[in-house]
Amino acid sequence: MSHSLPQTAAPEAESVVTVRDLVRGFGNGNVLDGLSLDLQPGSFTALLGRSGCGKSTLLRTLAKLDPAPPGTVTLPDEGAVVFQEPRLVPWMPVLRNVTLGLRHSDAEARGLAALAEVGLSHRSRAWPLTLSGGEAQRAALARALVREPRLLLLDEPFAALDALTRLRMQGLVETLWRAHAPAILLVTHDVDEALLLADRALVMADGRIAADIPIPLARPRRHGNPGFIALRSRLLSELGIDEERLAGQEPQRTATDSRSAAPGVAVGGYALPAGAVAAPSH
Numbered sequence: 001m002s003h004s005l006p007q008t009a010a011p012e013a014e015s016v017v018t019v020r021d022l023v024r025g026f027g028n029g030n031v032l033d034g035l036s037l038d039l040q041p042g043s044f045t046a047l048l049g050r051s052g053c054g055k056s057t058l059l060r061t062l063a064k065l066d067p068a069p070p071g072t073v074t075l076p077d078e079g080a081v082v083f084q085e086p087r088l089v090p091w092m093p094v095l096r097n098v099t100l101g102l103r104h105s106d107a108e109a110r111g112l113a114a115l116a117e118v119g120l121s122h123r124s125r126a127w128p129l130t131l132s133g134g135e136a137q138r139a140a141l142a143r144a145l146v147r148e149p150r151l152l153l154l155d156e157p158f159a160a161l162d163a164l165t166r167l168r169m170q171g172l173v174e175t176l177w178r179a180h181a182p183a184i185l186l187v188t189h190d191v192d193e194a195l196l197l198a199d200r201a202l203v204m205a206d207g208r209i210a211a212d213i214p215i216p217l218a219r220p221r222r223h224g225n226p227g228f229i230a231l232r233s234r235l236l237s238e239l240g241i242d243e244e245r246l247a248g249q250e251p252q253r254t255a256t257d258s259r260s261a262a263p264g265v266a267v268g269g270y271a272l273p274a275g276a277v278a279a280p281s282h
């Protein structure tokens with residue numbers, strides 16, 4: 001590839017995840033094309049990029065749901081994933097869903113503790129289909145947490161939630177991250193979500209990490225903070241979004257579907273209006 005943007009470089013010995021020159025394709029060109037990446041223990045990283053650029057493909061590989069060529073990916077044994085939809089087993093009560101596959105003798109106590117952490121103790125015996133969207137995602141988070149993962153992969157976990165629930169869930173994930181310090185990789189279409197939560201933003205393009213942007217903002221973070229605004233401009237520009245055309249336009253969609261109005265990028269839970277996104281240059 002002619003693209004020679006900096007691939008993330010960090011000392012391998014300290015990394016919880018190491019990816020080197022990963023190539024993945026589906027018969028019609030490569031989706032991942034020599035992608036390299038390091039994630040440090042306890043780090044919080046957001047992964048952004050246009051729709052179809054390969055974010056979920058990368059995540060599935062890191063979740064060991066898709067195979068990787070030998071020697072390209074090093075992962076911890078203890079990993080967990082939360083997807084956009086909660087993927088709970090409908091015929092098992094919530095607690096059973098959370099402890100499913102746990103081999104600890106005190107699995108039930110661990111499951112109850114995880115449910116307490118996500119504020120769902122009172123629903124431990126409920127059937128998944130009786131949960132609200134936010135409750136179901138909290139159960140999915142508890143199921144991930146109970147495994148005490150060193151790596152937590154979040155694939156747009158808030159995308160299907162309403163705006164208020166999304167805000168609460170963002171706060172909950174930040175709290176859980178502080179308490180347990182897993183390395184988190186959060187796939188998101190939402191630039192503001194990345195800036196509110198992560199300490200580093202990776203932008204994918206051409207099958208690689210095209211930009212690696214530190215987010216050194218103090219917490220709790222605020223949208224109006226000058227540092228936030230500057231980083232937002234930088235991220236939008238890396239994503240090929242025309243901020244001036246964006247300014248002053250009304251949001252097109254609610255947070256329940258931030259993907260429909262634009263090719264895969266949103267701000268503050270809203271998809272971008274048509275015309276705000278430059279034509280792809282690659």
Ligand SMILES: Nc1ncnc2c1ncn2[C@@H]1O[C@H](COP(=O)(O)OP(=O)(O)OP(=O)(O)O)[C@@H](O)[C@H]1O
Binds near residue numbers: 026031054055
């Ligand atoms: N199992 C598969 N078989 C064939 N093509 C696939 C498969 N999985 C992914 N792709 C293709 O690979 C490309 C990248 O898909 P992927 O889901 O990783 O993108 P994404 O960046 O996560 O997209 P989005 O932001 O819309 O979720 C797409 O063109 C998709 O159609």
